[in-house]
Amino acid sequence: MTSAPAADAPSAAIEAIARARAELPGALLPILHAIQDELGYVPDEAVPIVSRVLNLSRAEVHGVLTFYHLFRRTPPGQHTIYVCRAEACQAMGARELEAHVKQRLGVDFHGTTDDGRFSLEPIYCLGNCACSPAVMIDEAVHGRVTAEKLDALLDSE
Numbered sequence: 001m002t003s004a005p006a007a008d009a010p011s012a013a014i015e016a017i018a019r020a021r022a023e024l025p026g027a028l029l030p031i032l033h034a035i036q037d038e039l040g041y042v043p044d045e046a047v048p049i050v051s052r053v054l055n056l057s058r059a060e061v062h063g064v065l066t067f068y069h070l071f072r073r074t075p076p077g078q079h080t081i082y083v084c085r086a087e088a089c090q091a092m093g094a095r096e097l098e099a100h101v102k103q104r105l106g107v108d109f110h111g112t113t114d115d116g117r118f119s120l121e122p123i124y125c126l127g128n129c130a131c132s133p134a135v136m137i138d139e140a141v142h143g144r145v146t147a148e149k150l151d152a153l154l155d156s157e
Contacts, residue, residue: 010045042073077113
């Protein structure tokens with residue numbers, strides 16, 4: 001039984017990434033970061049490949065992958081929305097903004113909309129405290145964001 005080329009491509013890339021970094025001290029994290037940099041996320045198929053290359057158990061690789069929230073296990077949306085959850089932003093209405101965006105998109109943090117358009121992520125400081133609450137959409141930081149302003153930003157993406 002042979003797999004389609006599209007199915008083999010991520011496995012081959014994962015294998016190459018893992019082998020190229022296997023000798024690094026503490027290689028697991030650099031490998032997982034490199035996979036995410038290359039593919040946009042760390043697919044489930046990476047766990048057995050990385051565990052084999054590093055001679056670790058699948059549970060060890062899975063444990064590290066699920067412990068760190070910055071590793072994505074599903075493909076990201078076309079746009080990523082980060083809502084600041086630091087104290088300054090919370091004091092200025094970020095919790096309400098968070099509830100609004102979750103309801104609007106129909107996803108929780110670390111989720112992606114069904115259409116693949118948006119992923120929603122928490123972040124713990126954007127360095128924009130004087131203009132709280134702040135969000136970042138892809139690479140653009142926005143301050144003094146209200147529900148209405150956020151809706152307009154999302155509608156423009």
